[in-house]
Amino acid sequence: MGEVAEKADELGRKADQSDWIDHAVRAGLVAYGVVHLIVAWLAAQLALGDKSxxxxxxxxxHSLAEQxxxxxxxxxxxxGMLLLVAWRLLEFATGYRDESDDKKKWRKRAGSLGKAVIYGALAWSAIKTAAGDGSSGGTDSTTAKLMGLPGGQLIVGAVALGVIAYGISLIIRGWTEKFTEHLDAQGQSGKDGSTYVLFGKIGYIAKGIAIMIVGGLFAYAAITHKAKKSGGLDQALQTVLEQPFGVPMLLAIALGIACYGLFCFARARHLDR
Known part of the structure; x- marks a missing residue:
């Protein structure tokens, strides 16, 4: 068993260091960037009164499928999303070997697994849309099913806390510019590098704020036991729009999400795993 584990670890190490992984990650990041740019465009349209x-x-x-x-x-x-799933699963299984702190190493691996789930959900949504079976609906039916389980309110509340924590982590990552670890030296230097870092900083913070609002909707649903009060990104942005100065705030978030999409392109070009 020890030899099998050693061989598997060695194969994982070789796979992680191979050029094809870099090509796969770059392709996935471009696809991820495209999705964020379209979301930003739709958010801007929502702010300007188009709710189609x-x-x-x-x-x-859905919008992309109509083109x-x-x-x-x-x-x-x-x-592209499935390629990112494969990358993150490989990280989860064999990554972060150089990390001396075991707790930190497994925390990073857990983070990779969580990202694999996020990319997987988007991949599944894309497959259903491409096959003509997609839906642009919300998440209230899923929340209702969770609410119906024993301890459902606690489950939805835990989901809310997890989503909010993820949003906060993105904001911190953006504010401290920790995301620059994903760019090679060339991607961080000169005027181009300054632009990439600016895109990343604005993008991470804006995306974090939007995700925190999503978490807030889940928290409100858990507290009030009303599944329809939950929602995904669309409902979160609609909530922003309904606030005082909602239009400029939503336009600012749309701009931030677009910046995140552009940063994905920069990261694909100057990838440093």
Whole structure:
């Protein structure tokens, strides 16, 4: 058993260091960036009064599917997301070997697994959309099912705390510019590097704020036991729009999400895993 584990670890190390992983990650990041740019566009349209599409990942995929060769493009997004899933699962299984602190290493591996789940959900949504079975609907039915389970309110509350914590982590990552560890030296230097860092900083903070609002909706649903009060990104942005100065705030978030999408392109070009 020891030899098998050693061999598996060695194969994982070789796979993690191979060039094809870099190519796969770059392709996935470009697809991820495209989705964020479309979400940003839909959010801006929502702020300007157009509610014909959902300003969410699912809505972005629907919007992309309606373009010429749309189904083909959505399939490309699905493939890109699956490549990111494979990368994160590889990180979870064999990554962070150089980390001396075991707790920190497993925390990072858990983070990779969580990201694999996020990319996997987007991949599944893209596959359903490309196959003509997608939906741009919200998450209230899922929340209702969770509410119906024993301890359902606690489960939804735990989901809310997890989502809020993730949003806070993105804001901290953006504010401290910790995301620059994903860019090589060239991607951090000169005027281009300064622009990439600015895109990343604005993008991470804006995305973190939007995700925190999503978590807040889940928390409110858990407290009030009303599943329809929960929601995904689309409902979170709609909530922003309903506040005083909602239009400029929503436009600012849309700009931030677009910056995140542009940072994904920069990261793909100057990848440093």
């Amino acid at each position: 599409e959902s300003a969410s990942n699912a809505g972005a995929l 010429p060769m749309g189904a083909f493009l959505v399939w490309l997004v699905a493939i």
